[in-house]
Amino acid sequence: MAITWSRLHERLGVQVARPLSVADIVQAIALDLDEDEALDFKAQLRSDEAAKVELAKDVAAMANSGGGLIVVGVGEEGEEKHLVAAPYQIPAEPEQAIHQLLASRVRPLVRPVVEAIRGDGETSGYLLIQVPDSPAAPHFYEHNPDQRTPPGAPFRHGSGTLMMREYDLDVPGREVGASSGCRREDLRA
Numbered sequence: 751m752a753i754t755w756s757r758l759h760e761r762l763g764v765q766v767a768r769p770l771s772v773a774d775i776v777q778a779i780a781l782d783l784d785e786d787e788a789l790d791f792k793a794q795l796r797s798d799e800a801a802k803v804e805l806a807k808d809v810a811a812m813a814n815s816g817g818g819l820i821v822v823g824v825g826e827e828g829e830e831k832h833l834v835a836a837p838y839q840i841p842a843e844p845e846q847a848i849h850q851l852l853a854s855r856v857r858p859l860v861r862p863v864v865e866a867i868r869g870d871g872e873t874s875g876y877l878l879i880q881v882p883d884s885p886a887a888p889h890f891y892e893h894n895p896d897q898r899t900p901p902g903a904p905f906r907h908g909s910g911t912l913m914m915r916e917y918d919l920d921v922p923g924r925e926v927g928a929s930s931g932c933r934r935e936d937l938r939a
Contacts, residue, residue: 753865753880756819757788772869775876779824779833785909788818793825793836795848795877805848806855806891809881811904811911813860817883818906823876837874840866844877857901858886888914 752769759767761783762774785791790808795801805820812818823838841847845864852860860881868875890901903914 812881815906820879
């Protein structure tokens with residue numbers, strides 16, 4: 751399924767819903783767009799344990815914060831973190847690997863839309879992961895598979911990720927974040 755509207759569309763000033771293209775990604779790099787609560791860039795999707803934890807955390811955080819788009823194949827360089835193209839070697843079925851990872855790491859499950867954008871005849875390009883706003887929030891991610899560290903409930907705060915504290919979570923009979931004056935809607939701000 752093609753992603754026809756996202757935070758990147760908004761930031762690029764696209765006026766009508768349509769799939770993103772390689773030209774759109776190149777334009778985002780040329781504009782040196784900043785990451786924000788609904789837009790994240792990653793140079794690569796690695797298969798090491800730390801990278802799996804990071805992706806699960808990012809997806810859970812976006813689902814807890816109104817949804818967003820992760821663009822794989824765009825890195826950052828220098829102290830000022832300028833965007834650079836880092837085309838990603840796209841596997842045959844990228845959505846399957848991402849959905850399997852999330853099924854084992856994120857509770858309740860989040861099922862993002864995953865779309866590959868390739869140049870003509872290319873095996874590398876960009877991978878888009880569109881994370882939906884989730885009515886099932888809060889979502890937790892597992893730090894490691896052996897359960898020694900309790901799951902965390904992350905949320906996006908600008909371009910970064912913070913962890914919800916106990917009083918930020920839904921508790922029967924109490925509004926989300928009641929003790930702090932924080933509501934779920936505030937976490938999206």
